[in-house]
Amino acid sequence: MADLHIAAISKSFGATQAVQGLDIDIASGEFVVLLGPSGAGKTTTLRLVAGLEVPDAGRVWIDGRDVTGMAPALRDVTFVFQQYSLYPHLSVYDNLAFPLRSPLRKLSEADIRAKVEEVARMLRMEDKLHNPSTLLSGGQMQRVAIGRALVRSPAVYLMDEPLSSLDARLRSDLRIELKRIQQDMGATLLYVTHDQVEALTMATRIGVLDNGRLVQLGSPQEVYEDPNSVAVASRLGSPRINLIPRSALPQLMLPPTVTMLGVRAEHVQILAQDADAASYPSARILRIEQLSDQYLVHLRLDGSEHDLIVAAPPGQVAEPGTNVHLKIVQSLWFDGCGQRVRN
Amino acid sequence: MAEIRIQQLHKAFADFVAVKDSSFTVNNGEFFCLLGPSGCGKTTTLRMIAGLELPTSGQIFLGGEDVTTRRASARDIAFVFQMFALYPHMTVRQNIAFPLVSQGMPRAQINARVAEAGKTLRIEALLGRPVSGLTSGDRQRVALGRAIVRQPLAFMMDEPLGALDTEFRELMCQELRSLHDRLGATTVYVTHDQREATSMADKIAIMNQGVIEQLGAPQEIYERPVSVFVADFMGSPAMNFIPTTTAMARGATSLAIGAAQAGLPAVTDAISARPLLYGVRPEHIRLADNAPLRAEVLGVEYLGNCQVVTLATAAGVTVRAKVHVQARAKRGDQVGLVCDATQVTLFDATSGRAIRTARDDTPVRVSASRGASHG
Numbered sequence: 001m002a003d004l005h006i007a008a009i010s011k012s013f014g015a016t017q018a019v020q021g022l023d024i025d026i027a028s029g030e031f032v033v034l035l036g037p038s039g040a041g042k043t044t045t046l047r048l049v050a051g052l053e054v055p056d057a058g059r060v061w062i063d064g065r066d067v068t069g070m071a072p073a074l075r076d077v078t079f080v081f082q083q084y085s086l087y088p089h090l091s092v093y094d095n096l097a098f099p100l101r102s103p104l105r106k107l108s109e110a111d112i113r114a115k116v117e118e119v120a121r122m123l124r125m126e127d128k129l130h131n132p133s134t135l136l137s138g139g140q141m142q143r144v145a146i147g148r149a150l151v152r153s154p155a156v157y158l159m160d161e162p163l164s165s166l167d168a169r170l171r172s173d174l175r176i177e178l179k180r181i182q183q184d185m186g187a188t189l190l191y192v193t194h195d196q197v198e199a200l201t202m203a204t205r206i207g208v209l210d211n212g213r214l215v216q217l218g219s220p221q222e223v224y225e226d227p228n229s230v231a232v233a234s235r236l237g238s239p240r241i242n243l244i245p246r247s248a249l250p251q252l253m254l255p256p257t258v259t260m261l262g263v264r265a266e267h268v269q270i271l272a273q274d275a276d277a278a279s280y281p282s283a284r285i286l287r288i289e290q291l292s293d294q295y296l297v298h299l300r301l302d303g304s305e306h307d308l309i310v311a312a313p314p315g316q317v318a319e320p321g322t323n324v325h326l327k328i329v330q331s332l333w334f335d336g337c338g339q340r341v342r343n
Numbered sequence: 344m345a346e347i348r349i350q351q352l353h354k355a356f357a358d359f360v361a362v363k364d365s366s367f368t369v370n371n372g373e374f375f376c377l378l379g380p381s382g383c384g385k386t387t388t389l390r391m392i393a394g395l396e397l398p399t400s401g402q403i404f405l406g407g408e409d410v411t412t413r414r415a416s417a418r419d420i421a422f423v424f425q426m427f428a429l430y431p432h433m434t435v436r437q438n439i440a441f442p443l444v445s446q447g448m449p450r451a452q453i454n455a456r457v458a459e460a461g462k463t464l465r466i467e468a469l470l471g472r473p474v475s476g477l478t479s480g481d482r483q484r485v486a487l488g489r490a491i492v493r494q495p496l497a498f499m500m501d502e503p504l505g506a507l508d509t510e511f512r513e514l515m516c517q518e519l520r521s522l523h524d525r526l527g528a529t530t531v532y533v534t535h536d537q538r539e540a541t542s543m544a545d546k547i548a549i550m551n552q553g554v555i556e557q558l559g560a561p562q563e564i565y566e567r568p569v570s571v572f573v574a575d576f577m578g579s580p581a582m583n584f585i586p587t588t589t590a591m592a593r594g595a596t597s598l599a600i601g602a603a604q605a606g607l608p609a610v611t612d613a614i615s616a617r618p619l620l621y622g623v624r625p626e627h628i629r630l631a632d633n634a635p636l637r638a639e640v641l642g643v644e645y646l647g648n649c650q651v652v653t654l655a656t657a658a659g660v661t662v663r664a665k666v667h668v669q670a671r672a673k674r675g676d677q678v679g680l681v682c683d684a685t686q687v688t689l690f691d692a693t694s695g696r697a698i699r700t701a702r703d704d705t706p707v708r709v710s711a712s713r714g715a716s717h718g
Binding site (some may be wrong): 168169172175176179180183194195196197200201202220221224225236237238239240264265266287289290291292293296298311314 | 508509510513517520521524536537538541542560561562565577578579580581624625626641642644645646647648651653665674
C-alpha cells in the first residue's frame with residue numbers, strides 16, 4: 001500500500017472548470033471519500049488520479065513517485081466503476097484471476113490460485129468460485145467486481161460509486177464488508193459518492209467537494225459536527241439540517257455577523273406551552289412523520305413562514321395544530337456568504 | 344373525493360396468481376400505500392383499481408359505485424407513473440391543461456383550473472416556460488399538476504419517486520404529503536420503499552406473493568408485525584432475528600439464547616419445543632460490558648445522530664444495534680447485548696408468524712391524526 005498526494009490539480013472541459021486547485025494528502029491505509037452532488041468534480045478527480053484524464057495544472061504523486069505524466073497502466077492503481085463489468089463467459093474464479101493473468105505479470109497458476117482463494121475468503125464467496133458469473137445476483141456480481149480490484153494489491157484503489165446500483169439492503173451489507181476488507185488489507189482507498197451515509201459510515205476522512213473545489217476535509221465527526229459552511233452542513237445528515245434565518249428567531253442573542261442558523265433535528269427540544277417555556281421561540285406543529293424508530297415533527301415558527309423538522313422519541317409528541325415552544329440545544333451559525341461563524 | 348372498496352379481488356396471468364382474493368377499503372381522503380417487494384402484486388392491484396387491468400374475479404367500488412368492468416377513462420381516476428412523460432414541445436401551462444383540453448372544457452375554465460393547480464404546486468412562475476429546460480423536481484411537479492388539474496375522485500401513483508436520488512426523494516416525499524394535506528384527495532400509492540411508505544401514508548398494506556400480509560397505520564405495522572416477512576421489510580437497519588429452539592410455559596418472560604437468558608413480554612399461551620426467532624429492533628439493543636449475551640463487534644457505522652454497530656453473536660448470528668453517538672465500540676471488541684424486553688417480538692421460525700405476547704394487549708402509540716387539517 002502507498003500514500004497518495006494530489007497537489008493543486010485543476011482540470012477544465014471547455015468553459016467548465018471541473019476541478020479547481022485541489023489538494024489532498026492521503027496516508028497509506030486511509031479510506032478517503034469524496035462527497036458532493038453531481039457535477040462537483042468528484043469523478044474527474046478520480047479519473048485524474050487514475051490517469052484517464054490529463055490535468056491542466058497540478059501533480060499526482062503515488063508512493064512518492066510523480067505519476068502525472070504516466071499512462072494509467074503504469075500507475076499501479078485499480079478502478080472500480082458503478083456498473084460492474086464481469087466477463088459473462090467466465091466463472092467467478094476466472095473473473096477474479098483475470099487481472100493476475102495479464103502478460104505484464106508472470107505469476108504461476110499456483111500463486112494465482114492462492115491469491116484468488118484469499119480474496120474469495122475475504123468476500124465470503126469461496127463456495128461460489130466455480131459458478132458462472134451470469135448466475136450471480138447483482139450484489140454478488142458487484143462483490144466479484146470489487147474482488148477483481150482486490151486481487152491485484154495495487155498501490156491505491158479508486159472506486160466510483162461502486163454501490164449505487166444496488167438495492168438498499170445490499171448496499172448496507174456491502175458498506176460494512178468493504179470497510180472490513182479495506183482495514184484488513186490496510187488498503188489506501190479513494191472513493192467517490194453522492195451518498196452521505198456511505199461517506200459517514202466508511203471514511204477515515206471525508207472530502208466535501210462543491211463546484212470543483214474541496215470545501216472541507218476531515219473525519220466524519222468533524223464534518224458532521226463542525227462544518228465550515230452551509231454547503232457542508234446541509235450535505236450531511238438526514239433529515240437535512242434546518243436552516244433558519246436569524247430574523248425568524250429574534251429572541252436569540254447572536255454575534256452581529258450571523259445571518260443564518262443551522263439547527264439539526266436532534267438538537268431541538270419541544271416544550272409544552274407553559275410559563276417556564278415562554279422565553280423560547282414558539283411554533284405550531286404542522287404534521288408528524290412517524291418514521292420507524294423516531295418521529296419527525298414538522299413545525300412552523302410563529303411570526304414567520306419558516307418550517308423546521310425536529311426529531312422526537314415516539315409517543316411523546318402532541319397532536320398537529322398544537323402550539324409549542326422550541327428549546328434549541330445546539331446550533332451552528334453562518335454569515336451572509338454561508339460561511340461558518342464560530343463562537 | 345371518494346372511498347375505494349376492494350372485495351375479493353383476484354388476478355391470475357395464466358398459471359401465475361398475481362393478486363389473491365384481497366379485500367380492503369381506502370377511506371375518503373386517505374393516503375393509502377401498497378408496499379412490498381417487486382412481484383408482490385402491488386402494481387397489479389393498483390392497475391385494477393385504475394381500470395388498466397381487468398380482475399379475474401372480485402369487485403371494485405369507487406365512491407360506492409361498482410366500477411369493476413368500467414373503462415379506465417370512465418373511472419374519474421388520475422394516474423401518476425414513475426416515468427412522467429411530459430410533452431417536450433409544450434409549455435408547462437399547455438402540459439397541465441392538456442387533459443382538460445382533450446375533455447373539451449371551455450377555455451376560461453381551463454385557465455382557472457391550471458392557475459389553481461400551479462398555485463397548489465407552487466409552480467406559478469414556471470407556467471409559461473417550456474418543459475424541456477426544467478429540473479427533475481419541477482418536471483415531477485408538472486406531472487402532478489397534470490393529474491390534479493382534472494380534480495378526479497382519486498389518485499393512483501405508481502412509484503412516482505422511484506427514479507429520483509435519495510436526497511431528492513426525501514424532499515419530494517415531504518412535498519407530496521403536504522400536497523395531500525392541502526387537497527385531501529383519496530390516494531393509493533405503490534412503492535417498494537418502506538421509508539417512503541412510513542413517511543407519507545395514513546395506512547399501509549404490505550403485500551407478499553399476491554397476499555396482503557398486514558394492513559394498518561405505519562407505526563402499528565412497525566411495532567406489531569404479524570410475520571417475519573413484515574418485520575424484516577419494515578425498518579432500516581432491519582429487525583434482528585436470533586434463532587433458538589425451546590419450549591415456553593404460558594406467561595414465560597424469558598428464553599434461552601445459547602447460555603444467556605433474554606427477556607420478552609409474557610407469552611400468552613404455552614408453546615411446545617420448536618424453532619423460534621427472537622425478534623429485536625436495532626434501536627432496542629444496548630451494549631453493556633457484563634451482559635451474558637455475548638457478541639463481537641464487526642464494524643461501527645457513524646451516522647451523525649447515531650451509530651449502527653454490527654456484531655456477531657457466539658453462534659455466528661449477525662446483529663445490528665443502533666446506539667448513541669457517544670457509545671464507544673470498535674471492531675474486535677467483545678461486548679454484551681441487552682435487549683429491551685418490552686419491545687421484543689417472538690416468531691415461530693417454521694411458520695414465520697408472530698407469537699402472541701402481553702405486548703399485543705397494550706395499545707400501539709399511534710398519533711391520532713398525522714396531518715394538519717385537510718383542505
